[in-house]
Amino acid sequence: MQPVPTIGVLAIQGGVREHLRALELAGANSISVKTREQLSGVDGLVIPGGESSTIDKLARTFGLMKPLREARANGLPMFGSCAGMIMLADQIVGGIEGQESIGGLDISVERNAFGSQTESFETGIVVKGIHEPDREFEGVFIRAPWVIEAGESAEVIARISVGPHEGRIVGVRNDTLMATSFHPELTADPRVHELFVEMVMNS
Amino acid sequence: MSSEISTGTSRVKRGMAEMLKGGVIMDVVNVDQAKIAEDAGAVAVMALERVPADIRAEGGVSRMSDPDMIDAIRAAVSIPVMAKVRIGHFAEAQILESLGVDYIDESEVLSPADYANHIDKWKFTVPFVCGATNLGEALRRLTEGAAMIRSKGEAGTGDVSNAVTHMRKIRSEVLRLSSMAPDELFVAAKELQAPYDLVAEVARTGSLPTVLFTAGGIATPADAALMMQLGADGVFVGSGIFKSGNPAERANAVVQATMHYDNPDVVAKVSRGLGEAMVGINVADIPVHHRLEDRGW
Numbered sequence: 001m002q003p004v005p006t007i008g009v010l011a012i013q014g015g016v017r018e019h020l021r022a023l024e025l026a027g028a029n030s031i032s033v034k035t036r037e038q039l040s041g042v043d044g045l046v047i048p049g050g051e052s053s054t055i056d057k058l059a060r061t062f063g064l065m066k067p068l069r070e071a072r073a074n075g076l077p078m079f080g081s082c083a084g085m086i087m088l089a090d091q092i093v094g095g096i097e098g099q100e101s102i103g104g105l106d107i108s109v110e111r112n113a114f115g116s117q118t119e120s121f122e123t124g125i126v127v128k129g130i131h132e133p134d135r136e137f138e139g140v141f142i143r144a145p146w147v148i149e150a151g152e153s154a155e156v157i158a159r160i161s162v163g164p165h166e167g168r169i170v171g172v173r174n175d176t177l178m179a180t181s182f183h184p185e186l187t188a189d190p191r192v193h194e195l196f197v198e199m200v201m202n203s
Numbered sequence: 204m205s206s207e208i209s210t211g212t213s214r215v216k217r218g219m220a221e222m223l224k225g226g227v228i229m230d231v232v233n234v235d236q237a238k239i240a241e242d243a244g245a246v247a248v249m250a251l252e253r254v255p256a257d258i259r260a261e262g263g264v265s266r267m268s269d270p271d272m273i274d275a276i277r278a279a280v281s282i283p284v285m286a287k288v289r290i291g292h293f294a295e296a297q298i299l300e301s302l303g304v305d306y307i308d309e310s311e312v313l314s315p316a317d318y319a320n321h322i323d324k325w326k327f328t329v330p331f332v333c334g335a336t337n338l339g340e341a342l343r344r345l346t347e348g349a350a351m352i353r354s355k356g357e358a359g360t361g362d363v364s365n366a367v368t369h370m371r372k373i374r375s376e377v378l379r380l381s382s383m384a385p386d387e388l389f390v391a392a393k394e395l396q397a398p399y400d401l402v403a404e405v406a407r408t409g410s411l412p413t414v415l416f417t418a419g420g421i422a423t424p425a426d427a428a429l430m431m432q433l434g435a436d437g438v439f440v441g442s443g444i445f446k447s448g449n450p451a452e453r454a455n456a457v458v459q460a461t462m463h464y465d466n467p468d469v470v471a472k473v474s475r476g477l478g479e480a481m482v483g484i485n486v487a488d489i490p491v492h493h494r495l496e497d498r499g500w
Contacts, residue, residue, distance in 0.1 A: 011225070012225070012462055013224065013225040013226045013246060013462060014221075014222050014223075014224060014225065014226075015218075015221050015222055015224065016224070016225065017221075017224070018221065034462075034463070049221075049222045050222050050223075050224075050225070050226070050246070051222070051223070051226060051246040051247070051282055051283075053241065053244070053281070053282060054226055054244040054245070054246050054282075054458070057243075057244040057458075058244055058458070058459065058462055061244075061459060062459075062462075062463075082222070083222070094281060095281075096241055096242070096280075096281055096282075097242075111281060112281060115303075116283075116303045116304070116305050117215075117219055117283065117304075117305035117306060117329060117330065118210065118211070118300060118303055118305075118328045118329050119210065120210065120215040120218075120219060121208050121209055121210045121212075121215060122208075122209045122212050122214060122215060123206050123207065123208050123209070124206035124207075125206075136206060140214055140215060140218055141215070142215055142218050142219050142222060143219070143222075143283065143305070161206050162206045162207060162208060163207075163208040183218060183222075186214060186218045186221070
């Protein structure tokens with residue numbers, strides 16, 4: 001592994017720019033990935049927030065879904081936020097008809113679980129494995145999904161700590177894949193991206 | 204633990220718009236159209252009773268849609284649902300917030316309710332998108348609490364020329380600010396009729412603090428690619444899809460062209476075999492007092 005990894009951001013639709021910036025802040029080189037060729041040149045991949053049904057549909061239309069699944073099966077580290085979490089889930093609840101995912105994380109994820117945009121919120125989240133884990137991370141949840149159930153191979157790294165949804169799982173990982181319901185790329189705090197860069201370096 | 208739950212923050216309002224970037228938001232007037240839009244990969248739908256082309260053709264006062272119709276569309280699709288209110292009609296906005304729509308468009312396409320004031324959008328939990336023809340107008344809308352800006356263009360025409368004018372104008376005014384000396388920004392703020400703090404922020408960052416979509420006259424995949432190359436973060440398509448010969452195909456094509464806006468091979472491929480585009484009206488042929496772009500102040 002080279003000292004500074006190159007991490008791609010899947011650039012089909014959504015918060016691409018924010019992840020590119022956050023990855024640079026976390027010490028990686030970052031590039032947009034729109035094609036199979038670009039995918040083959042990265043050490044890790046971020047799947048951004050956006051509309052999961054759009055990202056899925058266009059990934060299949062442009063022949064990206066198969067290479068994404070192959071890359072994941074070959075151990076390419078991936079991090080998904082919000083819609084990206086849905087894309088990495090083995091099971092989607094509440095998807096549109098025929099909606100597919102890349103899969104790989106042994107979780108069942110419910111789309112728009114917290115409700116519509118008027119229910120979108122911010123709250124402090126404790127995230128396991130990041131630097132200074134006791135210092136809360138600013139969790140930004142936008143029409144966010146949550147994890148209904150995480151299998152044995154998926155480690156829970158974050159839960160909602162207050163309010164009506166207290167205890168809901170909003171962050172999971174295994175050796176190479178990580179997913180959050182919230183959007184660390186919308187904050188100035190690099191710790192979640194730093195954790196992903198470490199996962200890429202260790203892979 | 205000091206955590207609490209905060210809704211309606213600027214970050215979740217503006218962040219929602221960030222997540223729509225690179226996507227297409229489609230006007231729909233019924234459940235069938237909403238499903239076609241969702242199936243084509245639209246990132247959101249705009250629920251309204253008449254598309255702008257019909258509003259233009261039929262005339263009369265144009266208002267917020269029937270709550271039943273909005274509810275039916277919300278029940279039929281799982282992508283975000285937006286809806287329009289008249290400029291300044293905060294009671295219509297209160298109704299839409301109570302219905303739980305995901306975004307409100309305070310829109311010049313409907314008949315204005317207030318010829319002096321726009322809605323105080325800070326009072327709402329639901330975020331707002333507003334149209335603009337230039338940077339000063341965009342910054343005034345942000346000052347009132349808008350979380351997303353779109354070009355006005357000239358809705359219901361299928362003529363992209365005004366959208367081009369507005370997008371180029373906003374971009375060039377942003378560039379001009381970012382090249383100015385700090386002591387020139389005070390007069391710039393006066394000329395733009397916008398608050399100094401926002402003007403200084405745009406000058407420092409070289410961009411609007413929110414996303415900038417395009418709207419008003421986009422009818423083809425090439426139109427979408429044009430506007431994206433001119434710097435739009437995403438595309439609203441109003442009458443262009445469901446006033447065309449083959450809406451499902453055209454919806455697919457516009458979505459795909461918006462993703463690959465910088466790849467002419469893809470845009471060429473998706474432009475084939477779409478059937479009739481909407482019958483357009485040249486903006487120049489519309490009497491000035493019938494132009495929607497002049498609504499909003």
